[in-house]
Amino acid sequence: MIEGSPKPSVETGEKHAETLASIRDLRGDLHMHSLASQEANDDRGTYTVEELASYIRDHVGIKEGDQPGVEYISITDHATDDKAIPHGPEEAVDRRILAQKAEIDRLNESGKFPGLTIQAGIETALTPTGNPDVSDHVLEQLDVVITSIHEPPDLPGDKRVEMYRRVVENPYVDILGHPFGATWWGENFDWLSDEQAREVIDLAKAHDKAIEINAAQLDYYSPAIMQAIADSEVKVSFGTDTHDDPKIKVNEPLGTSGWRPYVKTAELMKEFGIRKDNILNTYPLAEYQAWRQARIEKFTTATE
Numbered sequence: 500m501i502e503g504s505p506k507p508s509v510e511t512g513e514k515h516a517e518t519l520a521s522i523r524d525l526r527g528d529l530h531m532h533s534l535a536s537q538e539a540n541d542d543r544g545t546y547t548v549e550e551l552a553s554y555i556r557d558h559v560g561i562k563e564g565d566q567p568g569v570e571y572i573s574i575t576d577h578a579t580d581d582k583a584i585p586h587g588p589e590e591a592v593d594r595r596i597l598a599q600k601a602e603i604d605r606l607n608e609s610g611k612f613p614g615l616t617i618q619a620g621i622e623t624a625l626t627p628t629g630n631p632d633v634s635d636h637v638l639e640q641l642d643v644v645i646t647s648i649h650e651p652p653d654l655p656g657d658k659r660v661e662m663y664r665r666v667v668e669n670p671y672v673d674i675l676g677h678p679f680g681a682t683w684w685g686e687n688f689d690w691l692s693d694e695q696a697r698e699v700i701d702l703a704k705a706h707d708k709a710i711e712i713n714a715a716q717l718d719y720y721s722p723a724i725m726q727a728i729a730d731s732e733v734k735v736s737f738g739t740d741t742h743d744d745p746k747i748k749v750n751e752p753l754g755t756s757g758w759r760p761y762v763k764t765a766e767l768m769k770e771f772g773i774r775k776d777n778i779l780n781t782y783p784l785a786e787y788q789a790w791r792q793a794r795i796e797k798f799t800t801a802t803e
């Protein structure tokens with residue numbers, strides 16, 4: 500069970516009180532998309548990075564002490580696998596990602612968002628060769644690197660495990676995004692069996708990568724998988740995978756739609772006893788960055 504959670508002062512009934520306690524422990528969202536990920540023919544509203552940060556500041560709240568709130572958000576747009584994103588030559592993709600990082604640096608330095616840090620990240624696509632679709636020299640400069648399968652390759656499950664086996668060797672990848680399956684536009688993709696999922700969890704643990712608990716894809720986290728995650732003590736990353744308006748709305752009354760993914764995910768993590776110190780989102784920002792940096796150093800010195 501999650502320990503050391505402060506007792507909430509709000510009277511919301513026992514079930515909600517328990518959940519609130521863990522929500523207070525979460526300091527940020529490690530998976531959010533901005534306008535740069537807007538898909539063709541997608542009429543959902545999307546936000547620029549500045550609009551996302553303003554929304555968080557004005558409607559969610561910046562974390563102070565043990566009050567619920569957000570200390571950081573992570574912009575993890577797709578790199579090349581989104582319909583609206585020009586696939587273009589690699590240099591063009593690199594330039595676009597680094598331009599967004601420069602924009603994020605400017606916003607962080609602007610003083611518009613005191614107490615809130617915007618992390619520059621990316622959600623790379625895991626290619627059948629087991630590589631992210633962005634070059635290492637770009638990934639190295641970012642704060643959060645997720646790698647995810649989006650179009651399940653026409654490969655048997657054990658070959659898909661091989662993709663993960665290769666990508667965990669990449670020093671700059673932090674998080675395996677929704678690794679077990681996902682639903683896109685009403686179509687279900689369940690790309691690993693529970694047994695293969697266990698292999699991927701073990702690979703992540705051995706290489707100090709986090710397994711994402713994706714709030715938008717909770718159906719793919721079976722009890723067996725959740726138990727394996729908890730038992731393995733692998734690091735876990737919580738992401739809303741926001742594609743339209745930000746999904747964290749901690750100051751909204753419980754029960755409204757904004758709460759649901761956050762509450763459900765927190766409840767799930769508690770139910771299976773995922774330890775707080777294995778949940779990256781409970782780390783203060785500096786600790787998260789130190790975790791990423793230490794792993795990169797371990798990887799790069801080992802291969803020198």
Ligand SMILES: [Zn+2]
Nearest residue numbers: 622647676677
């Ligand atoms: Zn994704």
Ligand SMILES: [Zn+2]
Nearest residue numbers: 530532622740
């Ligand atoms: Zn995503």
